[in-house]
Amino acid sequence: MNKTASRDGTLIAYDISGSGPPLILFDGAFCSRKFGPMPKLSPLLTGDFTVYAYDRRGRGDSGDTKPYAIERELEDLDAMIQVAGGSAFVFSISSGAMLALLAAASGLNIGKLAVYEPPYSIGTPKHKPPADHTAQLTRLIEEDRRGEAVKFYMTRLIGIPAIVPGIMQFLPMWKGMKANAPSLPYDSAVVGDFSLPGAMLKRIRIPTLVMGGEKSPEMLRKAVRAVAETVPDAKLQVLPKQTHNVAAKVLAPALADFFKA
16 A cells, blocks of 8 residues: 655555556545445456556545545546646546546646546436435434445435345445445535536547436436536446446456556
């Protein structure tokens, strides 16, 4: 494990593996560099890239500094880009994909960007999260009610049926999700009201790959298409038989082909 200091002094933990052009990986909600999709994905990319997998602030081995602001997360990514030599490819997923798109639009030195299913809401969705979801999550974390925060994020924010977290709390993964729960208000701030930030996406001027799963919910499939249509010259790729929980062995070749092209 390595650490680098972000602009506000927060220490960001990361791992380095492989050789080749630098590729930075980071996650969406609940996950860290050791828990979630990245531990399976990273080894499949190290033959072609020097992979930097890092913990976003407030989770894993990274530090945290209050008050939180989305701009601090952009500074964290920029710190990782500097560690990687000043420019790097970037991949992220879900709410992390939203953050990565914002980073690209903000002018961070990203050579190419790939994202998987940023969960923007298109049209009139059946589920609408409460307007104060960030404040509610912050209160649950301040009261050390991590399990309740995880359930709130899954049901009230995302719209997953309550039976799902009810079952998941008895599975081994629940421990990891609760461990990263203090960062849920941060992802909550990133997703906001889930609206598509068209003006922001149109500012992106780097090669961008927008991916989604063939079997993902319609909401996510619509979001993927909308992002690909809005980001100038973006490439759309739908991965066969995949859902939001995309298989690393399917995702890795698609990423390698894009970043190596």
